[in-house]
Amino acid sequence: MFEAIDIIPREELERRWSRCRTLLSELLPDASGLLVSSRLTGYWLTGSWVNGLVWLPKNGEAVLMVRRGLERAEMESTVTHKLPYRSYRDIQGIAATCGVPMTGVIGVDMGVLPWAMGERLASSLEGARCVAADHVISLARSVKTPWELERQRRCGQQHALALTDVLPRAIRPGMSEQEISRIAWDVFLELGHMGPTRMGNFGEEMFFGHIAAGDNGNYPSTFNGPLGLKGGHPSAPFMGSADSVWEKGQILSCDIGFCLAGYQTDRTQVYFAGTPDEIPADVQKAHEFCVKVQNWTAESMRPGALPEDLYLHTLEWAKQEGFADGYMGVGQNQVRFLGHGIGLVIDEFPPLAKKVRRPLEEGMVIAVEPKIGIPSIGMVGIENTFEVKADGAVSLTGDCTDILCITE
Template identity: 50%
Template sequence: MSDLNSNIVVPRSELEARWAKCRRFLPEIAPQAGGMLCFSRLQIYYLSGSFVNGAVWLPLDGEPVLFVRKSFDRARIESSIKNIVPFKSFKDLAPLAKEAGVPLTEVMGAETAGLTWQLGEMLTSRMSEFKFVPGDKVLALARALKSEWELEIMRETGERHNSALVDVLPEIIEPGMTELEISKYIWNVFFEYGHEGHMRMQSFGAEIFLGHVSAGDSGIYPSSFDGPLGLRGVHPVSPFMGSGAKIWDKHSLLSVDAGFVMEGYHTDKTQVYWAGPKNSIPSSVLDAQLFCQDIQALAAENLKPGTIVSDIYSMVLAEAEKRGFSEGFMGLGDNKVPFLGHGIGLTVDGFPPIAKGFDLPIEEGMVFALEPKHGIPGVGMVGVENTFEVTKDGGKCITGNNFDIIFIDK
């Protein structure tokens, strides 16, 4: 495995490519804006290479300005932006930008999701002479298009992710363990393989911790997480990982939907295990699993430049109806979700989702997690999830190529 620890600093060429992507989309999304003002630490990192507290001003032309509350010294070490300035109040931004030679424009695209209502009101009161228009989609579209630098990190992440769940974990888990015990084993393996520990979600208020570890009917247990796989979780206030009271019994399913992250970039993968030999699994369960694998293959085949995202969703819904799997497809009851997959990168829930209404064309460099799953009443949930890089020939899986249930007979 390559050593990714050398890639501490985001190259200047990479930052310039990111600025160019934002400048490509800003005139389409907010034609009146003369630049973007971003506030969340993740977007600051994306545009500057440093995960600091502050803001970034990205004008349509000229060098960006990185405004830093804390830590100015860290930002100077990590970021190659030439204009890095300390500030204390939003009212300081305009004079500081002017002093740097790239003044704020009368109308700016703002990262509205990067501020609470309270901070948004503070911003507009401190900068009342400026007009802000939503610019979040600019950042979403830019981040959806991965550079070769980003893709190299994600490919390595996916390789380690697959090896951990497919090669190592089956050797150390067994029926009779609780979901929480299995979660701890997964963490141990993941950390050994380079997982950084902290995963991120883009949606407001969404949280994630390892992922879902669901034995038997936990897979169809009511879930507040925006995904098809149910889980009991550790506790009602911490509905992540697995329950210490739920045991993985003989002749039952174990569904592990767990993300992996290195250098800030995520891959997503679901691996299903069966406690017992292959001849002990009901044919209905195996048929549902094979259906999900077929859906994944169908969707991946169509992850080509020019394909409309929503068309893939319509296609798989029609296939589920045709083959008689609509009832449990993408969840049972309230657990059913209206999407097949999602973009992925610096957050797990990246843009765009593969869902109705997302009528934009796929481009080479996008990366998607495809997660077709099927809930079975009284049994649990089967299915797959893997991370695919868009190529001219279709989606190329970067999280392994063995999608079958793994049978553990101990």
């Protein structure tokens, strides 16, 4: 007899459904409900990761329609209606049978559906018109419930332990980026990391994290983040390179996510191969500026604050301090954000970026990552994951802000 590993309480699911319905009424008032194809959002709405669809009507019980994994869904999900289906042509009939017809305007998570599948879905729905509801879902997931926050807090505690305590005692100068990656992988798994580093943006991939020694922190990158990365191979530019060795006198930047019970935190720790008095003055100065930016941003991340204002303030601050060219990346690696929401995926809403003017809310969880690339040296800076509270944001991933020094 099999048993579920973990079950999301029914009242927790209903809290999430209620937020979705409130946002649906605000942003898509004509929609009769949400039709979700993403397995990740499907898990968030039902408690089970299945191959299927979720129909969340504006009124009435949600319906979990399953192509594969029904037995698992029956163990894990407290949703009342859990039914099999074979084709998109079946789903309106299933919804009608459950007393929650799927008609009129239907909000769909179009951002996760391949074009061909989206067209097939739309053509299978009679008397219905599909509209994009991705923003509704992003906003709903951006504010964490107490149940979710408890998991992210535990995740952050283990994350801090890994990067500031255990890993520094296990690595040393002279190791390759790949060796350090393998050691970090072992450390993280030992502390409970579940493996996935999920990304939300279509086509974006990451495995475990980015490990960059010296000027590899400025290596040309296709990833939407400030830290450059050589990686293992052009087909898999992840983790670290076997050909790049962390030498004495170099910095080492480790930007690695941690996943616990499905929820993630993000943190960057910079190490130096040498003693504190051997850290170059320009490296120390740039790093200290990043720490100031993080602390100011955390203090300013209160309910009602605008993400755009936070980003633009730090952008101007970096210009005034002479860091404009390297702030948030060097050259084409430079990104146009200061931080990002985080939860079931690394890159959730809201980004701290220009044109993002929806006010922050209490319960949002945001990774703040001020970094500065220094040509021929690498990337310094910091990243921690913060919980937005009424009187300012609180770090979930520890309070260490130093460059950690490691000698042979």
